[in-house]
Amino acid sequence: MQQIADFVHEQAVRLTQSTIGYIAFLNEDESYLTMHTWSNSVMQECTIPDKKFVYPVEKIGLWGEPIRQRKPIIVNDYLAPDPLKKGFPPGHVEMFNYLTIPVFEGERIVATAGVGNKDGDYDRSDVRQLTLLMQGLWNLMQRREGIEKLRDHADQLKKSNEMKDLFTDILRHDLLNPAGVVKGYTDILIESEEDEERMKILQTIDRNNEKLIEMIKSAASFAKLDTIENIEFKDMDIALMLRKNVESLKLQIDERGMDIEVRPDSAYMAKVNPMIEEVFVNLLSNAIKYSPEKERVIIDILGSGDEWTVTVTDFGPGIADEDKPKLFERFKRVDKSGVKGTGLGLAIAKKITELHGGHIGVEDNPAAKGSVFWVTIKKA
Numbered sequence: 001m002q003q004i005a006d007f008v009h010e011q012a013v014r015l016t017q018s019t020i021g022y023i024a025f026l027n028e029d030e031s032y033l034t035m036h037t038w039s040n041s042v043m044q045e046c047t048i049p050d051k052k053f054v055y056p057v058e059k060i061g062l063w064g065e066p067i068r069q070r071k072p073i074i075v076n077d078y079l080a081p082d083p084l085k086k087g088f089p090p091g092h093v094e095m096f097n098y099l100t101i102p103v104f105e106g107e108r109i110v111a112t113a114g115v116g117n118k119d120g121d122y123d124r125s126d127v128r129q130l131t132l133l134m135q136g137l138w139n140l141m142q143r144r145e146g147i148e149k150l151r152d153h154a155d156q157l158k159k160s161n162e163m164k165d166l167f168t169d170i171l172r173h174d175l176l177n178p179a180g181v182v183k184g185y186t187d188i189l190i191e192s193e194e195d196e197e198r199m200k201i202l203q204t205i206d207r208n209n210e211k212l213i214e215m216i217k218s219a220a221s222f223a224k225l226d227t228i229e230n231i232e233f234k235d236m237d238i239a240l241m242l243r244k245n246v247e248s249l250k251l252q253i254d255e256r257g258m259d260i261e262v263r264p265d266s267a268y269m270a271k272v273n274p275m276i277e278e279v280f281v282n283l284l285s286n287a288i289k290y291s292p293e294k295e296r297v298i299i300d301i302l303g304s305g306d307e308w309t310v311t312v313t314d315f316g317p318g319i320a321d322e323d324k325p326k327l328f329e330r331f332k333r334v335d336k337s338g339v340k341g342t343g344l345g346l347a348i349a350k351k352i353t354e355l356h357g358g359h360i361g362v363e364d365n366p367a368a369k370g371s372v373f374w375v376t377i378k379k380a
């Protein structure tokens, strides 16, 4: 930046046919001025012993005037008596004419520049040249500052992402492992326990520990999904995938005596990452969990344009309109009565769907009480 300022300074002196010049910047409240570049000749000719670089505006003489008067100042007969002059300190460079300008950003003066000792008079075209040059320099400096700020911001983001990765690792390894050990020993104790009271306590420990494990796993996978930007897609038959998902939930389905109807009976090819299964499994297991026993759940796929819409329809309690948008946020649970859950399932489902460029939502079941959860996916 110093090089650019030096270059602008040189051009300012050359374009206005001057022999000396300076560029200085102001602080926020315009009270102090910092000298940035001076002509070499000023430095050489100026023999004042204490060449300061920061000056209070109220104390400086002639070159404080464009700041105080907030306009360019031309003086072509400097040697004539001038009420603004605070006099040359002994040893100061000799000057016979000069032009000084303020540089504005909005209402604020951010810099000032001056040139002097032109062989002839300074006029409006010199004012224009100097102002344009200085405005250009200021804009460039601002842009530079903007880029640096962006860079800082990117660094901070990187650091906070690293923190998040670390936190996810801690979740996965340092919390999941001890919880697994607790589970192992509780299971052993449950197997050999004969006292009914103690058995109840052990089962409570086991249930809560399982909840903890489930929570850690979901939170870790949610945090991991947050750092993924792009995923790979392949052509997969989502109807086949849905049938397999129903198979994998057989135990849960049989336990509650549910009747799951998978309507699509041919291949429905889509561009997906295998992760999409997590979305289907979540919608399906929610439909099973939250419906009354022995109810129906219908899985269907509808096509429109370049998208498939997978629907999971249940005949359960349904979801109030005001709760519908909240469900997809982290840790939002509507009815916790008796049903186990972390409140992260739909948030994870939403994230995975978005990574696929799709949408997810819920509507009332038009046929009866209950809900229709839907997710859109790109066709292959």
Ligand code: ADP
Pocket: 282, 286, 287, 290, 291, 314, 316, 317, 318, 319, 327, 332, 333, 334, 335, 336, 340, 341, 342, 343, 344, 345, 346, 347, 371
């Ligand atoms: P979890 O099931 O672990 O609580 P989810 O994010 O999967 O978390 O679901 C959030 C909430 O949405 C649930 O707690 C439940 O209140 C509600 N919900 C989800 N699916 C259904 C459904 N099919 N019928 C009624 N309520 C549902």
